Amino acid sequence: QVQLVESGGGLVQPGGSLRLSCTVSGILFTFKSMAWYRQAPGKQREFVAQITSAGSANYADFVKARFTISRDNAKNTVYLQMDSLKPEDTAVYYCNLDRTNTWGQGTQVTVSS
Numbered sequence: 630q631v632q633l634v635e636s637g638g639g640l641v642q643p644g645g646s647l648r649l650s651c652t653v654s655g656i657l658f659t660f661k662s663m664a665w666y667r668q669a670p671g672k673q674r675e676f677v678a679q680i681t682s683a684g685s686a687n688y689a690d691f692v693k694a695r696f697t698i699s700r701d702n703a704k705n706t707v708y709l710q711m712d713s714l715k716p717e718d719t720a721v722y723y724c725n726l727d728r729t730n731t732w733g734q735g736t737q738v739t740v741s742s
Contacts, residue, residue, distance in 0.1 A: 651724030
């Protein structure tokens with residue numbers, strides 16, 4: 630079975646940085662596009678970033694110039710580098726096998742002073 634496991638979330642002050650990781654097993658990772666989504670309490674899950682198997686990245690407008698998605702195929706891992714974090718970035722961040730209903734359990738990111 631396919632499994633996605635996120636890590637790297639935590640508490641950070643506004644303006645700070647975090648790097649999220651998503652490790653994938655049970656699928657041929659090299660040929661899969663991956664994505665990050667997030668969901669705040671009472672809000673719908675929203676798209677954050679996507680990376681194709683070729684390494685091309687796409688971002689939601691609200692995170693452009695602040696977040697960077699990348700992947701390491703040797704480690705079966707996709708990353709989300711989050712810089713200049715804002716309180717409104719507070720959410721559970723989920724790794725997604727792009728364009729599927731396969732998700733990780735999520736990792737909490739809290740941005741607060």
